[in-house]
Structures are given as structure tokens and as C-alpha cells.
Amino acid sequence: MSEIKGLDVAIMGREFRVACPEDEQEALLQSVDYLDRKMREIRDSGKVIGVERIAIMAALNITHELLNTHIAGSFDIGEFKSRMNAMQAQIEQAMTEQDELF
Secondary structure: OOOEEEEEEEEOOEEEEEEEEHHHHHHHHHHHHHHHHHHHHHHHHOOOOOHHHHHHHHHHHHHHHHHOOEEOOOEEHHHHHHHHHHHHHHHHHHHHHHHHHO
């Protein structure tokens, strides 16, 4: 297990200290960079004023991107999760039926 350490990050010029396992620091830094860029885009558009409102709009935009992520070939992650859950239910049902045979 990786040791959790404090990592200093900056988002829109504000400093934050975040606890993070050592082996996840690179991913966290990429996330910070992505969030910082999104927030700066929103701020620079001039349509939203105030860091809190900018953060909320960035969170909404990123969440929307995540929920609507499509991978090549119109692969929908939400649909994939739904299909995986249905397959899991079928497997569990088959296992239960198999147990009843013995």
C-alpha cells in the first residue's frame, strides 16, 4: 500500500494541500491541471463571476462530460455499466440455480 502524503496544488492561483497516495500523485496533478484549465476557460468567457460560481460551473461541465463520454464507435460508458449490471444479475441467477442442483 502506498503512503499517503500531502501534495501542494494550485487552482486558479489559489494554493491547496491535498492528501494523496504517492502512487496516485501524477493522476491527481493531471486532474488539478484539467480543473484549472476548465475554471480559467469559464472565468475568461466573462459569463460567470466569482470563484465559487466558476467552480460549480466547472464541476457541472466536467460531470456532464463524464456522463456523456463516448469512446470510438459510439461506445457509451453509461450503457456499458448498465449492460455489465444486467450480465452480473444473470450470472448470479445462474449460480443460484446451479447451487440448487446440488
